[in-house]
Amino acid sequence: MNTVIYLSNQQIQVVIGSPGERKVVIEKSYTVEAPEGSIINGMIMEQDLFVEFMKEFWAANKLPIKDVILVLNSSKFVGKMIEMPEMNAKKTHDFIFREFADISRSDNCLFSYLNLSAQKSKVKKVYAESIETDFIKDYLDIFQEIGIHLKSIVSGESSLIGLTQMTLGKKCRTFSLLVAEGSILTTILWINGNFYYLNSTRSFHELDSEEYAVDMARSVSQLIQFMQAHQIEEKLECVVVAGIERSNLQMYEKAALQMEIATPFQLFESPALIASGIADVQKCLRPASGLVTGDKNVDLLKQYASEAKKKKSEKEKLGINVLPIAISAAVMILLFAITFTILLIRKTELKQLEDYNNSPEVITGVAEFDMMKVRNDYLNAQYQAIKNIDENLQTYPVCDSNIMEKIEDCARGYASVSFDAFDAQQGTIQMTASSDTVDNINCFIAELNQQDIFNKVDYTGYAFNETTQNWDIHVTCTLAESAGR
Numbered sequence: 061m062n063t064v065i066y067l068s069n070q071q072i073q074v075v076i077g078s079p080g081e082r083k084v085v086i087e088k089s090y091t092v093e094a095p096e097g098s099i100i101n102g103m104i105m106e107q108d109l110f111v112e113f114m115k116e117f118w119a120a121n122k123l124p125i126k127d128v129i130l131v132l133n134s135s136k137f138v139g140k141m142i143e144m145p146e147m148n149a150k151k152t153h154d155f156i157f158r159e160f161a162d163i164s165r166s167d168n169c170l171f172s173y174l175n176l177s178a179q180k181s182k183v184k185k186v187y188a189e190s191i192e193t194d195f196i197k198d199y200l201d202i203f204q205e206i207g208i209h210l211k212s213i214v215s216g217e218s219s220l221i222g223l224t225q226m227t228l229g230k231k232c233r234t235f236s237l238l239v240a241e242g243s244i245l246t247t248i249l250w251i252n253g254n255f256y257y258l259n260s261t262r263s264f265h266e267l268d269s270e271e272y273a274v275d276m277a278r279s280v281s282q283l284i285q286f287m288q289a290h291q292i293e294e295k296l297e298c299v300v301v302a303g304i305e306r307s308n309l310q311m312y313e314k315a316a317l318q319m320e321i322a323t324p325f326q327l328f329e330s331p332a333l334i335a336s337g338i339a340d341v342q343k344c345l346r347p348a349s350g351l352v353t354g355d356k357n358v359d360l361l362k363q364y365a366s367e368a369k370k371k372k373s374e375k376e377k378l379g380i381n382v383l384p385i386a387i388s389a390a391v392m393i394l395l396f397a398i399t400f401t402i403l404l405i406r407k408t409e410l411k412q413l414e415d416y417n418n419s420p421e422v423i424t425g426v427a428e429f430d431m432m433k434v435r436n437d438y439l440n441a442q443y444q445a446i447k448n449i450d451e452n453l454q455t456y457p458v459c460d461s462n463i464m465e466k467i468e469d470c471a472r473g474y475a476s477v478s479f480d481a482f483d484a485q486q487g488t489i490q491m492t493a494s495s496d497t498v499d500n501i502n503c504f505i506a507e508l509n510q511q512d513i514f515n516k517v518d519y520t521g522y523a524f525n526e527t528t529q530n531w532d533i534h535v536t537c538t539l540a541e542s543a544g545r
Contacts, residue, residue, distance in 0.1 A: 061087065063124050065208075066131040066347035068102045068216065069242050070094050072114075074123065075344050079351040082226065083332050086348055089339035092117060102133045102216075107202055114206045126209050130199060131350040133216030139189040139258075142173075146184055149357070156188045168193045170363040174218045174355050176225070176255050187255065189215050196364050213361040219349035221255055224248055226352055227330035229255075234294040236283055237328070238276060239345055240267055240303035247279055249287075252294055257286070268308045273315035276301070281319050291502065291509075295323075302328035302345045457487045457539035463513060467491070467537070470507035474500035475533060486538070487515070493533040494525065501533055508537065515540040 066073040072094050077086040098110040118125070144155050156171045169190050177184040196213060203210050224237055229250060237248040243264065249257040261279060265271035280299055287296075301312060306327060313325045328341065333348060335341045341348070356362070416422065457463075459482035467489070471477045475495040482489055495501050501522050508517045516538040525532045 061124070062127045062129055062211065062351060064129045064131060064347045064350035066133070066216070066350065067099060067104070068133040068346065069244060070096070070099050071242065072099070072117070073344060073347040074121075075339065075347045075351070076124070077339075077348065077351050079353045081352070081354045083334070084223075084226075084348060084351040086333075086335040086339045086341070086344060086351075089335070089344045089347075090121060090123075091343065101135065103136075104199075104202060111202060111205050114208075118206065118208065125207055127211050128203075128208050129350040130203065130210050130213045131216050131219055131347060132199070132213065133346070134195075136195055137189050137191050137215050137217065139187060139215075139217055141176075142186050142188050143183055144186065146180060146182055152186075152357075156186075159188065160190050170196060170360050170367065172215060172218060172358045172360050172363060174222055174358050176221075178253070185254070187218060187221055189218055191215070191360065193364065193367065196360055200361075200364070210361060212359040213364075214350055214358050215360070216346060216349070217258060218358045219352065220246065220248065220346060221258065222352045222354055222358065223333070223345070223349035224250065225255065226354060227332045228300055228328075229253065230332065231330075232297055232300075234296055235298050235300060236280065236296055237300045237302065238279065240272075240276070240301070241346060242267060245276060245279055247283060249283060251287075251292060256292075257283075267303070268305050268311075270311065270315070273308075273312045276312055277315040277319050277321060280316060280321055280323070284321070284323075291506065293502070297323075299323050299325050300328050301325060302342055304342065306342065454545060455541045456484065457542065458484075458544035459489055459539065460544045463489070463539065463544050466511060466513060467508070470511065471504055474504035474507070476530075487543075489537045489539065491535075491537070493535055494528060494530040495522075495533060496530050498522070498531055501531060504533065505535065508535070513540055513543040514538060 061076055062079050064075050064077075066075075070093060072092050074090040074092075075086050076088040077084060095106070095109050095113050098104065098106040098113065104110050117123075138160070140159070142156065142159050144152070144159075147155065152173070153171060156173055160169070160171065170193055171188060171190050173186040173188040175184060175186055177186075199213065200210065220239070228235060228237060232250065233253050235250050237250070239246040239248075243262050244260055245263055246260045247258070248255070261275075263272055263275040265275060284296070287294075299316070301309065304312065304327075309325060309327055316323070316325060328345065333341055333345075335344070459479075464479055467479075468477055471493065475493050478492045480490040480492060493504070495504065505517065505519045508514060508519075514537050518536045518538070520534040522531045522533050524530075
């Protein structure tokens with residue numbers, strides 16, 4: 061059995077259960093409000109108040125102090141999707157460290173990652189997160205003061221993605237999981253069997269109220285728009301909801317239907333996550349994610365211990381030895397004497413060179429050289445300016461028959477295209493495109509996006525033309541540099 065502590069908003073959730081890679085069983089579940097002001101957005105703000113409360117809560121419920129897992133849901137975590145070659149643990153860590161180098165953060169950071177690739181291949185996808193070492197150390201000190209021995213520390217986002225991968229990811233291909241926890245609504249998007257997107261939004265309405273249902277429906281609507289904007293052709297199979305009362309599911313479906321969302325809603329259920337006794341999976345999904353043991357690389361405590369061991373080893377290597385210092389000092393004194401002698405010799409040589417440089421013959425020659433150099437620089441600048449003009453002209457694109465032929469090839473079978481004008485200054489092609497079938501429009505736009513002759517394909521939608529009985533396509537193509545040359 062393991063115990064999981066989950067901190068989010070002002071709530072503390074605790075579950076006790078059996079961890080596993082393919083199945084998790086929850087035996088007990090506790091939810092309690094922390095003292096006001098002690099936790100804000102999952103971060104401990106008043107340490108003394110939190111420590112005293114946790115000691116009383118732990119003793120009152122006779123909870124275990126060992127094999128405890130801490131799940132942190134904080135905005136201080138920075139996560140990103142990374143595609144990388146298959147490599148060993150050390151090289152993977154170095155690769156992820158370089159990927160986060162462009163983010164303005166302290167070098168003293170820990171990195172965790174969740175493997176998202178179901179099968180081994182030369183290229184794999186991981187969801188990596190970065191957090192400052194001091195952030196983890198603060199939590200270790202706090203729980204050590206409480207008397208709780210942490211077994212591991214994991215991020216709330218990685219844990220939830222891992223739980224989704226183990227449960228819904230095994231039976232659905234394209235779906236969305238919405239987890240309601242108080243004022244926070246977390247949305248996960250799964251596309252074609254793979255994790256794609258995670259986002260958390262805040263709702264200012266009470267959970268399971270009609271206004272909250274509207275907020276959830278709005279989140280699904282925004283998710284569908286997000287999929288369309290990224291030209292994702294797959295359609296949502298279902299919207300899975302967790303954290304609500306079972307009897308209120310129809311209310312959430314009704315709110316979605318009012319926004320013309322036809323995707324079916326269903327409650328979170330999976331044979332891989334079982335709650336026994338009085339525990340309810342709907343109410344403890346986030347802490348239950350800490351029991352998923354599929355990927356050891358999400359454990360930040362393991363990374364922290366490894367970094368601490370490395371720093372200790374480096375300090376031991378820097379042990380002070382008096383004899384090497386004394387020898388180094390003697391060598392430095394000898395080197396100083398030698399360099400001082402060389403300095404006196406060099407000063408004499410410098411005086412001779414200064415006398416030569418200040419002679420009238422040398423000064424006259426330098427002046428003549430400077431005059432010729434100015435003239436030469438002027439002529440070179442003139443030549444370079446003419447050359448730049450010629451090179452710049454070659455960068456302007458030209459809309460010739462070859463360009464128009466490529467656009468017509470893209471439209472073949474999907475749309476009809478006629479060319480109206482070409483703006484040479486902006487590099488844009490003004491054309492009229494229409495299609496008799498809506499489904500062919502995205503195919504036409506996709507073909508245009510694959511062409512390297514375009515710097516930008518600005519597709520703003522389509523509209524039905526009553527006169528032609530076709531769908532007018534609103535698209536403007538900007539040619540790439542030197543296209544048509």
